[in-house]
Amino acid sequence: xxxxTNVSKSYNGKLKAVDNLNLFIPDGQIFGFLGPNGAGKxxxxxxxxxxxxxDTGSIKLNGKDIQDDAILAKKQFGFVPDNPDMFLRLKGxxxxxxxxxxxxVSKESRRERIEKLCKEFEISVALGDRIQSYSHGMRQxxxxxxxxxxxxxxxxxxxxxxxxxxxxxxxxxxxxxxQADMGKTVFFSTHVLDVAEKLCDQVAIINKGxxxxxxxxxxxxxxxxxxxxxxxxxxxxxxxx
Amino acid sequence: MNRFFKLSIVLFKNSLQVIGKKxxxxxxxxxxxxxxxxxxxxxxxxxxxxxxxxxxxxxxxFNQAGAILSITLPVISFVIFFFGIFYVANAFFFSQDIExxxxxxxxxxxxxxxxxxxxxxxxxxxxxxxALPVILIYxxxxxxxxxxxxxxxxxxxxxxxLPLVIATLIMIIIMRFTNVSRYKERFKLIGGILxxxxxxxxxxxxxxxxxxxxxxxxxxxxxxxxxxSIVNMGNSIFPTAKYASKALVYNMHLEGMLNMLLYxxxxxxxxxxxVFLGEGMYFKGVMGVSETPAKRKKLSSEEFSRSIKQNxxxxxxxxxxxxxxxRTPIYFLNCILMNFIWPVFxxxxxxxxxxxxxxxxxxxxxxxxxxxxxxxxxxxxxMGIFIFSTNGISASAISRxxxxxxxxxxxxxxxxxxxxxxxxxxxxxxxFGSLLLLIGAIYIFFPNIIIIFMIIILFALGALLISFLGxxxxxxxxxxxxxxEQKAVKQNLNVAxxxxxxCAIAGIxxxxxxxxxxxxxxxxxxxxxxxxxxxGLLYYVLxxxxxxxxxxxxx
Numbered sequence: 178x179x180x181x182t183n184v185s186k187s188y189n190g191k192l193k194a195v196d197n198l199n200l201f202i203p204d205g206q207i208f209g210f211l212g213p214n215g216a217g218k219x220x221x222x223x224x225x226x227x228x229x230x231x232d233t234g235s236i237k238l239n240g241k242d243i244q245d246d247a248i249l250a251k252k253q254f255g256f257v258p259d260n261p262d263m264f265l266r267l268k269g270x271x272x273x274x275x276x277x278x279x280x281x282v283s284k285e286s287r288r289e290r291i292e293k294l295c296k297e298f299e300i301s302v303a304l305g306d307r308i309q310s311y312s313h314g315m316r317q318x319x320x321x322x323x324x325x326x327x328x329x330x331x332x333x334x335x336x337x338x339x340x341x342x343x344x345x346x347x348x349x350x351x352x353x354x355x356q357a358d359m360g361k362t363v364f365f366s367t368h369v370l371d372v373a374e375k376l377c378d379q380v381a382i383i384n385k386g387x388x389x390x391x392x393x394x395x396x397x398x399x400x401x402x403x404x405x406x407x408x409x410x411x412x413x414x415x416x417x418x
Numbered sequence: 419m420n421r422f423f424k425l426s427i428v429l430f431k432n433s434l435q436v437i438g439k440k441x442x443x444x445x446x447x448x449x450x451x452x453x454x455x456x457x458x459x460x461x462x463x464x465x466x467x468x469x470x471x472x473x474x475x476x477x478x479x480f481n482q483a484g485a486i487l488s489i490t491l492p493v494i495s496f497v498i499f500f501f502g503i504f505y506v507a508n509a510f511f512f513s514q515d516i517e518x519x520x521x522x523x524x525x526x527x528x529x530x531x532x533x534x535x536x537x538x539x540x541x542x543x544x545x546x547x548x549a550l551p552v553i554l555i556y557x558x559x560x561x562x563x564x565x566x567x568x569x570x571x572x573x574x575x576x577x578x579x580l581p582l583v584i585a586t587l588i589m590i591i592i593m594r595f596t597n598v599s600r601y602k603e604r605f606k607l608i609g610g611i612l613x614x615x616x617x618x619x620x621x622x623x624x625x626x627x628x629x630x631x632x633x634x635x636x637x638x639x640x641x642x643x644x645x646x647s648i649v650n651m652g653n654s655i656f657p658t659a660k661y662a663s664k665a666l667v668y669n670m671h672l673e674g675m676l677n678m679l680l681y682x683x684x685x686x687x688x689x690x691x692x693v694f695l696g697e698g699m700y701f702k703g704v705m706g707v708s709e710t711p712a713k714r715k716k717l718s719s720e721e722f723s724r725s726i727k728q729n730x731x732x733x734x735x736x737x738x739x740x741x742x743x744x745r746t747p748i749y750f751l752n753c754i755l756m757n758f759i760w761p762v763f764x765x766x767x768x769x770x771x772x773x774x775x776x777x778x779x780x781x782x783x784x785x786x787x788x789x790x791x792x793x794x795x796x797x798x799x800x801m802g803i804f805i806f807s808t809n810g811i812s813a814s815a816i817s818r819x820x821x822x823x824x825x826x827x828x829x830x831x832x833x834x835x836x837x838x839x840x841x842x843x844x845x846x847x848x849x850f851g852s853l854l855l856l857i858g859a860i861y862i863f864f865p866n867i868i869i870i871f872m873i874i875i876l877f878a879l880g881a882l883l884i885s886f887l888g889x890x891x892x893x894x895x896x897x898x899x900x901x902x903e904q905k906a907v908k909q910n911l912n913v914a915x916x917x918x919x920x921c922a923i924a925g926i927x928x929x930x931x932x933x934x935x936x937x938x939x940x941x942x943x944x945x946x947x948x949x950x951x952x953x954g955l956l957y958y959v960l961x962x963x964x965x966x967x968x969x970x971x972x973x
Contacts, residue, residue, distance in 0.1 A: 226827075230970065230972075258824070264738070264825075274726050274734075275734050279831055302714045305716075306712040
């Protein structure tokens with residue numbers, strides 16, 4: 178569960194990247210965060226994950242405030258950033274073991290989870306190689322696995338489909354569904370409207386730092402004409418701004 | 419030619435971003451740097467000037483004042499050559515911008531020469547500190563005229579060229595032949611280290627040859643001849659240094675002009691050779707430099723078990739830092755290898771001069787004499803502090819994160835713990851860097867266990883001090899905006915400021931010991947108390963303000 182209350186963030190005191198944002202993301206759902214480039218998606222995600230500080234308002238992850246109770250709040254989620262090019266000179270297995278250490282995963286659990294997840298994402302053969310030798314998709318996979326190692330209650334993904342081949346994208350979507358069905362929260366941002374349309378239980382559309390819509394896909398369709406594609410609704414909303 | 423100039427200008431502008439962000443911070447940083455520079459270099463430059471000023475008068479008695487130039491210019495050339503190898507390895511072969519330049523329609527020599535020009539500009543900084551006082555003092559004392567200063571300007575601007583060309587040639591040739599293995603990066607690193615040893619080796623062999631070819635009586639005879647005859651004694655692997663000295667000494671004669679001409683001809687030819695060789699070999703050495711081998715083989719059950727050990731947060735984080743430092747070539751060259759360079763420099767005289775060890779042995783009773791041991795302790799600690807501060811690990815600990823700083827911020831690990839974990843690799847390398855010095859100290863002081871203990875304690879406190887200072891600087895002025903790792907460590911002012919502060923501390927330490935003629939216990943207690951107090955204070959600042967800075971850092 179993620180609770181975002183009256184959150185604002187401006188850069189250089191002028192440009193308001195996020196303007197009085199209020200969102201409630203319940204457990205057991207896949208929540209899509211949509212918006213055009215520069216709408217405030219990544220800024221919001223960076224505030225939720227504690228990377229940057231909100232100017233005003235509060236963000237709670239399973240009741241833990243990301244500013245006041247930072248360490249506990251950070252343990253609630255697993256995060257997949259939009260760019261997986263990190264720790265390139267570590268081997269895949271070293272990266273995963275590092276994360277397992279930081280997230281206090283026991284030796285037995287990490288062995289079992291690394292084996293299982295690497296098998297699911299078909300990356301077992303590359304674990305002994307440096308991440309630098311991985312393709313973009315493989316890097317994305319190792320970061321995905323790293324984010325799931327401590328079995329977080331909340332999964333936060335920034336543009337997770339970028340660079341994944343159809344098979345890996347399918348595996349990721351399956352994984353997201355499984356997580357939500359287990360009662361966990363899955364929050365992700367995307368440009369790919371088709372994905373959002375097929376996958377999400379709820380969506381929020383953000384533009385110029387403000388939420389334009391938040392609710393289920395069905396309600397959004399009701400709001401607009403029935404059976405209209407998300408793309409058309411999205412364009413209509415963001416263009417009228 | 420036009421494209422070469424344009425590329426040089428672009429590369430130069432790109433390399434100017436020494437200061438992280440523009441604005442208030444950068445002004446504070448510049449002021450801080452200026453103060454540190456003044457503090458660190460003022461005594462050194464004053465010392466050089468004093469030495470040269472009096473040295474001139476002394477040599478002038480024998481009519482040998484020109485020796486000032488003929489002795490110092492080769493030494494300066496060697497220093498330039500030595501650091502040139504680092505610069506060239508960094509800028510020509512490991513810098514990430516190479517991969518962006520390769521697809522552009524540049525000829526190899528155009529990229530090579532542009533990089534050469536940028537490196538040359540950096541070498542001028544060394545020249546300002548080392549060569550300028552020499553040339554100026556000789557000019558003033560000998561009453562040099564217009565021609566002298568005209569020659570001086572030309573020589574100042576061109577002196578680093580030949581040493582740098584030789585460094586470049588060695589690197590180009592080695593990299594050409596190490597760029598073959600599947601483990602390119604590793605091989606290239608070994609190549610870089612090899613180049614350093616070749617450089618040092620050539621110099622040692624050359625010095626030995628000169629020492630043996632000139633017997634003492636010959637040298638004395640030459641000195642007795644007067645008339646600046648020492649200038650004619652060929653004594654450098656860099657012939658340009660000799661011709662430059664002669665051109666300056668005989669500036670009013672035809673001989674001076676001929677030497678100047680010869681000097682310029684050699685430099686021009688050397689550049690042509692570099693361009694010619696570079697055109698054929700540079701790309702072959704640099705292509706695929708960042709390729710990483712991949713086995714794509716499933717880990718065996720044992721390998722897997724070995725890889726998933728459970729560790730504490732600080733251990734895991736510190737090991738991650740250590741691995742990145744060792745495996746990233748630019749970090750390896752500048753943060754790891756640097757630790758061993760200075761001890762090697764300190765050892766160099768012992769290798770080149772066989773008699774030195776026996777001379778030192780003769781001095782041992784004096785060194786260990788209780789009357790002087792306070793001062794000796796201060797000097798050893800000062801040397802240690804200097805070596806600690808040449809390691810830029812803690813002063814670049816935050817900057818090295820670059821645009822991946824955000825990872826530190828979403829990990830569920832306390833910022834204080836992260837700061838400590840980032841200091842650990844610096845301390846580990848300090849330990850290895852000072853080991854050689856420690857062994858030397860143990861050799862000299864052996865039966866006296868107390869002084870050895872004192873050195874170890876003060877080394878530990880001093881290493882903490884320099885590391886705390888370094889990371890505090892980097893927390894205050896992190897340089898996160900870089901496109902090449904080189905900029906995080908090599909072109910990072912925090913590393914330079916930390917070095918200057920280290921030099922200043924070392925200087926002050928020796929000064930206090932001399933000024934107050936401290937005895938052993940006195941020197942130990944004073945230094946220990948100062949270090950321990952500063953360590954405590956800095957630790958407190960890091961755990962409060964440092965954590966706050968880290969927490970609020972955004973990029």
